[in-house]
Amino acid sequence: MATLDLDRAWDLHPQVSVRPEPFGALLYHFGTRKLSFLKDRRLLAVVQALATAPTARAACLAAGVDDREVPRYGQALTALVQSSMVIERATP
Amino acid sequence: MTTAPHMSRPAPAASRLVDLFEYGLDAPICLTWELTYACNLSCSHCLSSSGRRDPRELTTAEAKAVIDELEAMQVFYVNIGGGEPTVRPDFFELLDYATAHHVGVKFSTNGVRITPEVAQRLAANDYVDVQISLDGATAEVNDPVRGPGSYDTALRAMSNLADAGMKNFKLSVVCTRHNIPQMDEFKAIADRYGAQLRLTRLRPSGRGADVWDELHPLPEQQRKLYDWLVAHGDHVLTGDSFFHLSAYGKALPGLNLCGAGRVVCLIDPVGDVYACPFAIHDEFLAGNVRRPGGFAKVWRESGLFRSLREPQSGGACASCGFYDTCKGGCMAAKFFTGLPLDGPDPECVQGYGEQLLAQRPKDRGHLPKPSGDHSHRTAPARRPGTVDLVLTRRPDLNRPPVSACAEDPLAGTSFT
Numbered sequence: 001m002a003t004l005d006l007d008r009a010w011d012l013h014p015q016v017s018v019r020p021e022p023f024g025a026l027l028y029h030f031g032t033r034k035l036s037f038l039k040d041r042r043l044l045a046v047v048q049a050l051a052t053a054p055t056a057r058a059a060c061l062a063a064g065v066d067d068r069e070v071p072r073y074g075q076a077l078t079a080l081v082q083s084s085m086v087i088e089r090a091t092p
Numbered sequence: 093m094t095t096a097p098h099m100s101r102p103a104p105a106a107s108r109l110v111d112l113f114e115y116g117l118d119a120p121i122c123l124t125w126e127l128t129y130a131c132n133l134s135c136s137h138c139l140s141s142s143g144r145r146d147p148r149e150l151t152t153a154e155a156k157a158v159i160d161e162l163e164a165m166q167v168f169y170v171n172i173g174g175g176e177p178t179v180r181p182d183f184f185e186l187l188d189y190a191t192a193h194h195v196g197v198k199f200s201t202n203g204v205r206i207t208p209e210v211a212q213r214l215a216a217n218d219y220v221d222v223q224i225s226l227d228g229a230t231a232e233v234n235d236p237v238r239g240p241g242s243y244d245t246a247l248r249a250m251s252n253l254a255d256a257g258m259k260n261f262k263l264s265v266v267c268t269r270h271n272i273p274q275m276d277e278f279k280a281i282a283d284r285y286g287a288q289l290r291l292t293r294l295r296p297s298g299r300g301a302d303v304w305d306e307l308h309p310l311p312e313q314q315r316k317l318y319d320w321l322v323a324h325g326d327h328v329l330t331g332d333s334f335f336h337l338s339a340y341g342k343a344l345p346g347l348n349l350c351g352a353g354r355v356v357c358l359i360d361p362v363g364d365v366y367a368c369p370f371a372i373h374d375e376f377l378a379g380n381v382r383r384p385g386g387f388a389k390v391w392r393e394s395g396l397f398r399s400l401r402e403p404q405s406g407g408a409c410a411s412c413g414f415y416d417t418c419k420g421g422c423m424a425a426k427f428f429t430g431l432p433l434d435g436p437d438p439e440c441v442q443g444y445g446e447q448l449l450a451q452r453p454k455d456r457g458h459l460p461k462p463s464g465d466h467s468h469r470t471a472p473a474r475r476p477g478t479v480d481l482v483l484t485r486r487p488d489l490n491r492p493p494v495s496a497c498a499e500d501p502l503a504g505t506s507f508t
Contacts, residue, residue, distance in 0.1 A: 033221060035121065
């Protein structure tokens, strides 16, 4: 199973659409036609920060995630990698 | 950064997403859009009583305005149906418009327009999914319900899609008394064309109300279907249709929730918005997209939708140990079979629905009728029973009827 390396760069799959909701967000992947949920708004902020942050860890911190909580967010991101919602981003 | 600031109610603290969904979303996850009531077929169980086009149908420009709204609301995709949506001359124009505006399209078709050229075009668009409807794994089971030749049409369409390289399109089956023994054969057909099987529940909606008594699965078939779904759950889609079967034990994959007005709804060909595709009746009419504020206003402000998003009491079902899994079943199925909305589903697996059905008056005159009947008029109307004819001679004639060779040019003309 693919896991997410917190110290590499990641991004949302280009075919994924994100819709914020009061409880977090809905994610829809037009390629796999699968729906996913983000259960809190901070995780949404992390996901939205991925594209511009040098690493997933940096995205977590930018979204205000506490150092000790980063592994928990890493797990949530891993679940998104496994459903192809999040993919590794090539860094120049 | 809520997309709909006026939905001010704070998200309730709930551990399961399904509990959050009960309070409704800022926009539907997906919605059903019947583009036309026109259809080349006259399926006996058609849930929208389709056949003839409604002259008030949304124009191309009006349909595009709806798509613009859906894009703004970030509705991920629409399930387009009908009628037969592909008979609209602007069907492909609307399809391309939607996908260019980030609204994905899944459409249901009987396959009549899926030629090799159309299949190529569909396969080339990543934001399009196709559902071919088939209600029998053999023509003998399918055609009596969907019409002569409809089996061959559907299989030809599947073959064209497969040849065009379309992957994972859907073979969509409404489960009936006659096709439940064919589940393995349906799966084999889907596999043969690289399609995915999608099973849905027969609803007593539209013309479905007329045939529901004869077609809906028998209690022991429901159990068989449930076991089959549990065994194949991950590879078979159900559109969350069978959550009433969850009361057999393990919940089926999906939300297991009535999404009407909460996460789904229906836009009909004339722009009327109903709580769900199976509830085309004034009782479930929330508004019309042609009115000021459009679809977004209906979704967010309709009194009907707001009430559907309130916690439901469970009524007569509240004391049942399975209420938490089946949630009382399908609202539309209860409504059109004349059962109370806060009681059991007519196909309640505990048998409570059957008891209530048995208590209904024999005459079905008390049942609610769908809002519109668009059925073709070429089929003979259903009659309540036989009419006895007695041939007599008209009492006002004082001579025998005129024969074809009567010489008098004024024969048969009366001057009074």
